[in-house]
């Protein structure tokens with residue numbers, strides 16, 4: 001019997017990406033071969049996202065696109081946050097799907113592909129499968145020598161605009177030794193950069209009764225043979241002096257923190273139920289910025305219900321003042337099933353989007369200036385691989401650039417004999433930039 005082939009489309013966030021990688025590992029353990037083209041596949045997995053309406057629309061578009069392949073006999077399996085958000089009502093809405101697996105039932109993927117599951121849907125809402133290292137294989141699909149390391153599933157917070165806790169459930173942390181074992185296995189496979197992810201990274205381990213878990217994990221990861229450890233999705237809470245000390249003194253933990261803050265107006269933060277004040281956020285940024293070379297990324301929402309012109313102006317002034325190194329801005333999305341979604345004082349959609357674009361334009365100028373400040377500096381670059389935009393050029397990232405969401409360093413290599421591969425580190429002299437990317441010249445070794 002010829003090897004059965006599976007094609008995968010992974011939508012959404014890095015945490016969902018890890019779910020995809022676990023499902024691919026389980027499928028391969030059952031003898032399935034991963035293929036890049038849907039029309040060559042005997043089965044297709046679409047791992048979906050449903051965080052925002054725009055993500056739901058994208059998931060449904062991709063499912064429709066993949067459904068055409070059922071004509072040549074391919075099974076279509078839809079997994080992840082879309083089934084977990086909408087449950088069994090999806091079954092009627094999407095008749096072309098053979099099997100639905102919620103985030104709770106990803107471990108059934110091999111049976112779903114084989115078509116041996118008796119039912120069409122396996123969805124336990126508000127719960128997520130938490131992969132352990134023992135049973136679940138995992139096939140890393142990120143490019144270069146970078147891998148996401150998921151520390152926990154779910155979230156215990158109740159931000160009023162967010163649907164995630166109702167999809168993924170309460171926070172459940174993976175034990176430190178399980179995470180460290182996985183990190184060692186990834187390092188054994190040549191991974192050089194571990195990107196730590198969770199819904200709420202700085203709350204890692206609190207559900208296991210230990211607020212120091214993240215610090216203890218970082219200490220344990222010091223024994224793992226990787227070069228970079230990156231912290232993403234940190235919540236502005238539990239940033240203890242101990243944690244800041246680890247970031248400031250570790251060789252491995254890069255001086256880069258991604259910490260979504262969402263807003264700065266105390267009224268809006270209260271209505272978002274962020275449980276933090278304007279001043280506390282500002283003090284935390286000062287403490288982080290006190291670490292030399294710290295690169296800060298954050299995310300904000302414009303047009304949250306009730307947001308006045310004055311509150312938006314306060315946010316814009318603050319972003320102009322703080323000058324984040326990296327910034328994402330979302331126009332508020334009114335999501336059913338969230339407290340904010342039920343509010344009557346919704347801001348008109350076009351105003352939400354105008355405010356988003358205003359902040360992005362402000363940040364583009366700030367980012368351009370920060371890129372210009374890099375000119376003439378030498379940076380250590382982790383090579384990711386061939387440039388996706390410039391034929392013949394390699395690209396990589398310096399520590400201040402996270403994978404997939406930040407810019408890159410395009411490498412101009414002066415020594416024709418120098419061969420670089422993904423995972424190599426090389427020192428580059430920054431000679432040019434545009435709004436997002438840097439150009440680094442790799443000079444021949446002296």
Ligand code: SF4
Pocket residue numbers: 155156157158159162163164165199200235
């Ligand atoms: S911290 Fe807030 S925004 Fe983030 S996943 Fe949890 S509830 Fe959602």
